[in-house]
Amino acid sequence: EPEVTQTPSHQVTQMGQEVILRCVPISNHLYFYWYRQILGQKVEFLVSFYNNEISEKSEIFDDQFSVERPDGSNFTLKIRSTKLEDSAMYFCASSAGTGVNTIYFGEGSWLTVV
Amino acid sequence: QKEVEQDPGPLSVPEGAIVSLNCTYSNSAFQYFMWYRQYSRKGPELLMYTYSSGNKEDGRFTAQVDKSSKYISLFIRDSQPSDSATYLCAMSRNDYKLSFGAGTTVTVRA
Numbered sequence: 001e002p003e004v005t006q007t008p009s010h011q012v013t014q015m016g017q018e019v020i021l022r023c024v025p026i027s028n029h030l031y032f033y034w035y036r037q038i039l040g041q042k043v044e045f046l047v048s049f050y051n052n053e054i055s056e057k058s059e060i061f062d063d064q065f066s067v068e069r070p071d072g073s074n075f076t077l078k079i080r081s082t083k084l085e086d087s088a089m090y091f092c093a094s095s096a097g098t099g100v101n102t103i104y105f106g107e108g109s110w111l112t113v114v
Numbered sequence: 115q116k117e118v119e120q121d122p123g124p125l126s127v128p129e130g131a132i133v134s135l136n137c138t139y140s141n142s143a144f145q146y147f148m149w150y151r152q153y154s155r156k157g158p159e160l161l162m163y164t165y166s167s168g169n170k171e172d173g174r175f176t177a178q179v180d181k182s183s184k185y186i187s188l189f190i191r192d193s194q195p196s197d198s199a200t201y202l203c204a205m206s207r208n209d210y211k212l213s214f215g216a217g218t219t220v221t222v223r224a
Contacts, residue, residue, distance in 0.1 A: 101148070
């Protein structure tokens with residue numbers, strides 16, 4: 001079964017450092033997303049990406065965050081200068097088209113900022 | 115009022131019992147309603163999807179949506195220890211951005 005893969009599974013970084021989280025969406029999917037889940041809290045929408053541009057972003061997704069599809073297979077989330085409150089599980093997701101029932105999530109990248 | 119409210123539990127039931135989960139919401143624009151299962155430190159996995167009001171059944175799982183009451187439910191019949199997980203409700207106005215509940219942790223005791 002096709003799956004969304006994410007790397008790294010866990011990263012520890014110093015406050016103020018830049019972090020890049022990587023995702024390989026399902027190969028024929030066109031819509032890409034990042035969600036995050038702070039420990040003990042809800043899964044929250046960060047950003048959606050289609051046709052090489054951001055289609056929607058939440059208020060969490062401020063200037064510290066950026067997304068990129070650098071080649072035909074990867075989709076990355078960059079946090080420019082990490083803060084303690086960025087510690088969370090970050091989920092990449094993808095879908096073939098519009099339709100919430102077609103969204104598949106990866107297993108997540110756990111980011112710890114110290 | 116929170117956009118999506120879900121009792122975090124935890125909920126513990128004996129094997130074979132019916133598990134009943136529910137969420138309420140405040141945004142009347144939600145049209146798409148989902149239930150996800152999440153195992154510890156894993157990504158959410160879609161279980162059930164419903165558009166607008168009504169019931170949907172899939173094997174041991176039944177999802178119900180009552181838009182007039184802004185209330186959705188998930189029932190798991192003949193629960194198994196393998197059903198032990200966190201169950202997340204999620205909703206959407208459009209068809210790609212999801213708003214999640216906090217999740218209910220369920221343990222099915224053998």
